[in-house]
Amino acid sequence: AQKITQTQPGMFVQEKEAVTLDCTYDTSDQSYGLFWYKQPSSGEMIFLIYQGSYDEQNATEGRYSLNFQKARKSANLVISASQLGDSAMYFCAMTAKAAGNKLTFGGGTRVLVKP
Amino acid sequence: KAGVTQTPRYLIKTRGQQVTLSCSPISGHRSVSWYQQTPGQGLQFLFEYFSETQRNKGNFPGRFSGRQFSNSRSEMNVSTLELGDSALYLCASSSYVASGGLNTGELFFGEGSRLTVL
Numbered sequence: 001a002q003k004i005t006q007t008q009p010g011m012f013v014q015e016k017e018a019v020t021l022d023c024t025y026d027t028s029d030q031s032y033g034l035f036w037y038k039q040p041s042s043g044e045m046i047f048l049i050y051q052g053s054y055d056e057q058n059a060t061e062g063r064y065s066l067n068f069q070k071a072r073k074s075a076n077l078v079i080s081a082s083q084l085g086d087s088a089m090y091f092c093a094m095t096a097k098a099a100g101n102k103l104t105f106g107g108g109t110r111v112l113v114k115p
Numbered sequence: 116k117a118g119v120t121q122t123p124r125y126l127i128k129t130r131g132q133q134v135t136l137s138c139s140p141i142s143g144h145r146s147v148s149w150y151q152q153t154p155g156q157g158l159q160f161l162f163e164y165f166s167e168t169q170r171n172k173g174n175f176p177g178r179f180s181g182r183q184f185s186n187s188r189s190e191m192n193v194s195t196l197e198l199g200d201s202a203l204y205l206c207a208s209s210s211y212v213a214s215g216g217l218n219t220g221e222l223f224f225g226e227g228s229r230l231t232v233l
Binding site: 047050093099104105106108 | 148150157158159160163171173203205207221222223224225226227229
């Protein structure tokens with residue numbers, strides 16, 4: 001079974017600053033994938049970034065980067081140059097080889113960007 | 116390219132009734148999965164369909180069921196509604212790009228169907 005833990009229920013960040021959202025995971029699978037999603041108040045889950053367990057380099061997508069530390073089983077999301085539109089819930093999720101497309105989500109972190 | 120479309124967006128039902136939610140995936144995507152989101156339990160996987168076959172199922176009672184049609188559109192049904200079924204139901208579609216048995220494709224979500232049970 002897979003488990004995702006997000007220990008920060010909520011946080012404030014100043015506009016234009018960087019913010020790191022923590023995510024730790026647990027799985028017995030050697031082959032797994034890690035995802036980050038953004039959920040604004042509208043409810044839609046927006047894909048941000050993906051990291052495979054065998055990827056040697058940290059994933060980056062524009063202002064988003066994933067700090068993957070396999071030995072520590074952590075997959076923190078870094079958002080650089082925060083914008084007001086970044087205010088939302090952020091979910092870390094994972095899937096494993098045995099789970100196919102099934103995503104296991106963490107509890108989420110609410111980010112509020114202050115002007 | 117049209118995104119994932121879920122209907123209806125909002126609905127209110129009473130206990131004991133049944134409800135059917137619809138999801139139209141992105142064109143060409145054959146995998147559709149459903150998730151329930153509640154404040155107490157967070158996001159939980161319901162089931163996944165691929166080419167009209169249920170491929171994976173979460174830990175939900177038999178009142179929750181689903182199906183997928185030949186055009187990949189999917190429906191989920193909840194019978195004998197309970198107050199605890201009030202939730203945001205999210206549908207996700209994927210092209211299922213597998214790498215060594217692991218799906219590495221993005222899952223694209225719809226905006227969800229918000230169900231309130233009174």
